[in-house]
C-alpha cells in the first residue's frame with residue numbers, strides 16, 4: 001500500500017494554505033505537532049491582501065519572518081494620504097499613530113510563500129497542494145477521520161477549516177453568518193509604476209480609487225464604483241473610467257493609461273459569524289469573519305487568531321480541555337472581529353461624505369496598534 005492510501009494519525013488537519021492555514025501550520029510545526037495542510041489549488045493563491053499593518057507585523061517579527069518578507073521585496077511605508085473630491089482629507093502617519101511606525105506592502109502570495117518556506121524546514125508539517133477533502137467521519141460532535149482526494153485517510157485531534165469558503169467542516173459547525181452588503185463594487189488591476197506614497201481618493205458620487213506600490217516597479221489600482229455602474233464601466237465600457245477618475249483623482253500618475261478591460265472584480269462582502277468551533281472542528285481566518293478591505297486589517301487580525309489557536313492546540317491534552325480552551329481563549333476573538341467589521345462597515349458607508357468619514361475614521365483601529 002502506498003503512503004497516500006493508508007490511514008495516518010496526525011495532530012491537526014488544516015484546510016487551506018492561505019495566510020491563516022500556513023501560519024497555523026508553522027506555529028504548530030514549531031511546537032513539534034504533526035500537521036497536514038490540504039490545499040485544492042496547485043500552488044499558492046495570488047488573490048488576497050497586500051497591506052501588512054503593525055498587529056500582523058509584530059507577529060511576523062516574533063516568528064522571524066519580517067526579514068524574509070523584506071528579502072522578498074516588501075516595501076516599507078509610513079503614510080497613506082486620503083483625499084475627498086480632489087482635496088486633501090487627512091494624511092495617516094503610522095509614525096505618529098502606531099508604536100511600530102510603519103506598514104509593509106507586499107503581494108499576498110509572497111507573504112504566504114514566506115510562511116510556507118519556513119514550514120519547509122519542519123519535518124512534522126506536510127503541505128499537500130492539488131488535494132481536497134472528500135469526506136469526514138464524525139462521532140457526536142467530534143470529527144474522527146477525513147478522506148482526501150489523494151486517497152489518504154487522516155485521523156487527527158483537531159480539524160481546522162481555514163479555507164475561507166464552504167467545506168464539510170463548516171457545515172458541521174453550522175455557524176450563523178451575519179452578511180453585510182455594499183452599494184459599490186471594487187475592481188482591481190496592476191500597472192507599471194514607481195510611486196512611493198499610498199493615495200486613497202473618495203468622491204461624493206460614491207467612487208473611490210486606491211493607488212499604491214505593491215512591488216518596486218508596479219502599483220495596485222483599486223477602483224470602487226457605485227454598483228449600478230459596474231457593468232457600464234468595466235464590462236461594456238460605455239462609461240469612460242479615465243474621465244470619471246480624473247474628476248476626483250489629483251495624482252495623474254498612470255490614470256490616463258488605465259485600461260478598464262484589465263480590471264478584475266474583488267470581493268467586498270463583509271460578515272461576522274459564530275460559533276468558531278464545535279467539538280474538535282475549528283474555523284479560522286476568512287472562514288470566521290470578513291471585513292471591508294478599506295480597513296486593510298483582515299490579514300493582520302487573522303494572524304493574531306492563528307497564534308491564539310496554535311497556543312490552544314499545543315496546550316490541550318484531550319478533547320474536553322480543547323473544547324474548554326477554545327471557549328475561553330479562542331471564541332472571544334469574535335468580539336475583536338465584530339469591532340473591526342463594524343469599523344470597516346462605517347468606513348464603507350461614509351467615504352462619500354467628507355465630514356461623516358472624518359467622524360468615523362479611528363486612528364487606533366486604522367493603524368491597529370497601541371502606542
Ligand SMILES: Cc1cc2nc3c(=O)[nH]c(=O)nc-3n(C[C@H](O)[C@H](O)[C@H](O)COP(=O)(O)OP(=O)(O)OC[C@H]3O[C@@H](n4cnc5c(N)ncnc54)[C@H](O)[C@@H]3O)c2cc1C
Nearest residue numbers: 016018019020049051163164285286293296297298299300
Ligand atoms: C480585495 C481585498 C483586499 C484585501 N486587502 C487586505 C489588506 O490590504 N490587508 C489585510 O490585512 N487584509 C486584506 N484583506 C483581507 C485578507 O485578504 C483576508 O483576511 C485573508 O486573506 C484571510 O486569510 P485566510 O488564509 O483565512 O483565507 P484566504 O486567504 O482566502 O485563503 C484560503 C485558502 O483556502 C483554500 N481553499 C479554498 N477552498 C478550499 C477547500 N474547500 N478546502 C481546502 N482549502 C480551500 C484557498 O485556495 C486558499 O488558499 C483583503 C481582502 C480583499 C477581498
